[in-house]
Amino acid sequence: MKIFKEFKEFNEYVGLKMPVDNDIDIGYYDAANMRTKSEAVTADFYRISIKFNYVDKSQALPKPIDAIFFSSPTMSNGWNVEPNYTGMYLQLSKKIIEENRFLFKTYLDYGQHEALFLTKNEVDEITTLFGLMHKYYISESRNFNVLLSYVNVLISVVETFYSRQFSTNPKQYNRIVTDFQQSLKDYYNQPVKQLPNVQYFADQLGLTPNYLGDIIKHFTNKSALENIHEFVIKKAKELLEKNTSMNNTEVAYHLGFEYPNYFSKFFRKQVNLTPKEYREKIKNL
Known part of the structure; x- marks a missing residue:
């Protein structure tokens, strides 16, 4: 099994843009130019993936979904997907998590067990928030503390979305x-x-x-x-x-x-x- 220690080598394997920082990586998916199928691999860092119109062909009844997925350094994931989804990703090193644990919730360790399915309004909200965060990330004058604050807001918004999901699907x-x-x-x-x-x-x-x-x-x-x-x-x-x-x-x-x-x-x-x-x-x- 492949184990990726750094963003750079993982991004190269998947087909994502090269990161501009070793502890935090933010970007948009370009599914047409990405690897659509892979055996299980492990990324030795935390990942939040926000995907729209995402179709996992390994499911019994594949259908497009809008959802947020989480993976942690202990998770191994493979994939087989349609190459027409869009979305964004946030990657965080173990170092940045440990140094700023008070900023983060437990969702980072949900792993493959629970995707967060998004409503139309939630898609709009998270897209707007991510756009602001990404704009600041690629800016030459970015301040790391402010960027972490944006990440914290994203995680806090996810918390409210999960509460909604728990309540609307109680069975x-x-x-x-x-x-x-x-x-x-x-x-x-x-x-x-x-x-x-x-x-x-x-x-x-x-x-x-x-x-x-x-x-x-x-x-x-x-x-x-x-x-x-x-x-x-x-x-x-x-x-x-x-x-x-x-x-x-x-x-x-x-x-x-x-x-x-x-x-x-x-x-x-x-x-x-x-x-x-x-x-x-x-x-x-």
């Missing part, structure tokens, strides 16, 4: 929420060696942790980690109430805590009682 996302909740229930139906975490459930559902986390937060008003912690506390209470033969240490290990004292601190933080105090309270009810 698709409710299924993910349901599958997450079922996976939580199934977790303790087997011996466990560690506490459940977001990465585990994302892997179970074939999603990225950020994508799963944002859907769970949108539909439950709590983060995925908060949902997990609530479920662990629920299981802890059940064990403390019904399995009186198990001491607190055994309960901790059964739940996947590496250290019993961490279980006690975790339980007290969530319930405002230690496991021992909780058992005493239940006895006195």
Whole structure:
């Protein structure tokens, strides 16, 4: 598999213009002069692709869409597309992301799991915004901080578009929420060696942790980690109430805590009682 470390070599492979900066690259697609088919490749940087009239021939029922796609350094992507789409792209080095993480949202790590489908008004808005950003990018007098501000505005606009998409297609996302909740229930139906975490459930559902986390937060008003912690506390209470033969240490290990004292601190933080105090309270009810 080809791995592209720099914008320049990736752009040359795809058929894009040469970048004018090593940490940020902004440009327009010219599909007629680009590679329309490729085996999976990895770009060792972040990419936001905005594509209009885009037809992916690898889909079961190919049809043109207007959408935003994301890829991160851990993603491998191939493509087989019609050569008549238009659009824009933004490429960001890992260095610029790490140095300015506060500017960016989790969408950069959505990867191939979730395209953002655009309405006509959103196409107009993002095209106008991108045009301003690109104009400033190619200017000889460009200021890097101002350019990053433009990028931040683009990402913030994308956030509002995702909220709209989550809300207008609830069936698709409710299924993910349901599958997450079922996976939580199934977790303790087997011996466990560690506490459940977001990465585990994302892997179970074939999603990225950020994508799963944002859907769970949108539909439950709590983060995925908060949902997990609530479920662990629920299981802890059940064990403390019904399995009186198990001491607190055994309960901790059964739940996947590496250290019993961490279980006690975790339980007290969530319930405002230690496991021992909780058992005493239940006895006195």
